[in-house]
Amino acid sequence: MQLTSFTDFGLRALMYLAMLPPGELTSITVVTEKYGVSRNHMVKIIHRMSQAGYVEAVRGKNGGIRLGKPAASIVIGEVIRALEPLHLVNCGEDNCHITPACRLKDALANAMQAFLAEMDNHTLHDLVAGNNSLHRLLIPVRPA
Template sequence: MQLTSFTDYSLRTLIFLASLPDEELSNISEISQLFSVSRNHMVKVVNRLGQLGYLHTVRGKNGGVRLSKPAEKISVGEIVRALEPLDLVNCSVEFCHITPACRLKNKLAQAKLAFLAELDGCTIQDLLADNSELLILLARPE
C-alpha cells in the first residue's frame, strides 16, 4: 500500500505545525518551502485539513495556520482514513467474475484493518516525542 502524496504532505504539515510552540502560526509559503512542494498543492492540503477540523486559519496580514486541537488528540489512522481512498481492489461482481468465490478480498480487508489499527495507535505527538533529530530538521532558521 502506498499513501498518496496528498496524505503524505498532510501528515508532514501536521507534524511541522505540532513542532511549533503553542498558538504559534505558520503559513502556506513556509510549509511548502520546508517540504519542497508547490504552493498550489500546499494550499489544497491546508484547505482540506482545515475543512476536516485539524487546522485553524487566521486571516489577515499576520495570519496563518496552526493546529486546531492538541497533537496528542490527532491519530495518524484518522488522518489516513479521512484522506485516502482505502479500497485496495475493485471486487464488484461487475468488475470481477471470481468475486463470489474469491478469498483475496477478505485477506485484503483484514490487512487494511490491521494497517489502520497500527496507525490508530500513533498520534502526531508520538512522532515528535523524544525525537530531537526531527525537531532540528523542522526548526525555523534564525
C-alpha cells in the same frame, strides 16, 4: 499498501505544525518549501485538514495556519481515514469476473484494518515529542 501523496504530505504538514511553539502561525508557503511540494497541492491538503479540524486557518493580514487541536489528541489513524481514499482494489462483477469467489478482497480488508488499528495507537505528539533530530531538520535555529 502505499499512502497517496495527499495523505503523506498531510501527515508531514501536521508534523511540521506540531514542531512549532503552541499557537504559533506559519504559512502554507513555508510548509511547501520545507517539503518541496507544489503550493496548490498543499492548499488542497490544508483545506481538507482544516475541514476535519486538524488545522486551523486564520485569515487576515496576520493570518496563517496552525494545529487545530493539541498534538496529543490527533490520532494518526484518524487522520489517514480523513485523507486517504482507502479502497485497495475495485471489486465488483463489472470490474472482475472472479469477485463472487475471490478471497483477496477479504484478506486486503483485514490487512487494512490491522494497519489502521496500529496507526490508531499513535498520536501526532508521539511522532514529534522529544524528536530533536526532526526539530533540527524542520525548525532550524534562528540567528539571535
